[in-house]
Amino acid sequence: MSDRPDEAVSISVTENGPYMVEGAVEIRDALGETVSEEGKAFLCRCGRSSNKPFCDGTHKKVGFDGTETADKGPIADRRDAYEGEEVTILDDRSVCAHAGECTDGLPAVWKLGVEPWIDPNAAPADEIRAVIGRCPSGALGYAEPGSGEAAEEKPMSPAVKALVDGPYRVRGGIPVRSADGEAYEVRGRQTLCRCGGSSNKPFCDGTHWKGFKDPDEASRGPAGNE
Ligand code: FES
Known part of the structure; x- marks a missing residue:
């Protein structure tokens, strides 16, 4: 594959x-x-x-x-980074399909109606990575803290x-x-x-x-x- x-x-x-x-x-x-x-x-x-x-x-x-x-440029230029202790969550709102995998999966991390709406320290990093892996639009990604590079997709x-x-x-x-x-x-x-x-x-x-x-x-x- x-x-x-x-x-x-x-x-x-x-x-x-x-x-x-x-x-x-x-x-x-x-x-x-x-x-x-x-x-x-x-x-x-x-x-x-x-x-x-x-x-x-x-x-x-x-x-x-x-x-x-839609913007034809790289998603890396559009994503906001929410740096946590173990994982940095990357988010491009423009292509979010609102499937709800994140807000349903880990509501303590992705908090509707709150600013900032993402708290990367509110759950274990492996659970956060798993939820991001289910995001159908690819709006969400993650990176190691301190690294500007998004982790490779499966x-x-x-x-x-x-x-x-x-x-x-x-x-x-x-x-x-x-x-x-x-x-x-x-x-x-x-x-x-x-x-x-x-x-x-x-x-x-x-x-x-x-x-x-x-x-x-x-x-x-x-x-x-x-
Ligand atoms: S906005 Fe048309 S399918 Fe989602």
Whole structure:
């Protein structure tokens, strides 16, 4: 397994249209079913397709504005560092998908409504690293205290999963290319907007919480987001 997949594996954002996924990438829908394993797939980006996760052309009928506003620079330039005694927590709010792994997993460390909202000394470092490892968007990272460098990501196979009522979870360092042809930084974990409403397209910014829903069937399934 590698977190640097073959160059033929990629995701291209199309102008006001779907994501084009190319190469040997497992794609799972919100039910957890594998719907594609290689080749070319067009995944809904406007949130309105009747054939999710695939595009059915609805973006044209609804006049979807898929303008990308996300920063293409390295996450290292955007992350805030919360230095603790045993671990430094790194945080880039701009790409957080609000999955809640951190606030649910260690609420004493990630404290909603409190400033500073991260306390890196409020739990053992190994528990903090484990929670960060579950962050689907990669907004969170960690470093050794005193080191400016984020720890390396665990290698994962290239995979895309539609999270229930949420974004596409993208793993395995799949390159994402903007509709203007420019590449985003390759990251091991990313979440791409699937509801159409993010203000930081193509990445999820948590806006799906305002009401984006998969069909009931999907939400009921053993869908799981594992
Ligand atoms: S899916 Fe999260 S903001 Fe669109």
